[in-house]
Amino acid sequence: AQSVTQLGSHVSVSEGALVLLRCNYSSSVPPYLFWYVQYPNQGLQLLLKYTSAATLVKGINGFEAEFKKSETSFHLTKPSAHMSDAAEYFCAPTGGFKTIFGAGTRLFVKA
């Protein structure tokens, strides 16, 4: 069975600093991997997805993630944080038409 761990329920960075949100998954078969973002008072929306085409995946708003099979990781990064990046981020391995959502990491961006 798939499971997913997001390290850190809260991450705080200064505006302009590197953003790193960690995700590790466990599965006997590499799944599809997604990152979703939830802005305040909104539903989740797709940030980026890995579907085995390339290990480095670029998403919206300057975010990217690298799939590392040997580490079973899919960490999300952004070189320079912006105030508008403040949101909750969910890592979501997907397989068999079902998605397992991580507990989420709330990103705070300080001016």
Add this chain to the structure above:
Amino acid sequence: DADVTQTPRNRITKTGKRIMLECSQTKGHDRMYWYRQDPGLGLRLIYYSFDVKDINKGEISDGYSVSRQAQAKFSLSLESAIPNQTALYFCATADRDEQFFGPGTRLTVL
């Protein structure tokens, strides 16, 4: 217009009451899902449906029921609401493996 809509957006009810949350979509997707979101727990799957005649329980279906009235409509019912069902509820549709979420319904059971 939004592709996935949920009504109501907010609801306060009392213990023991029956309540229905409704979801409609214009994306033409066959697969639809109901999740609940609780702080620190992410989203947990309540029910999912692959088409009108195919409904499946998720990991936390106890105390909930669903109805797929049409391809575009998927309703979630709480037959007798209890306080620990207070949560944010999301409906989603899926195309292949990407999910598309509604804006959510915030339910409070007193």
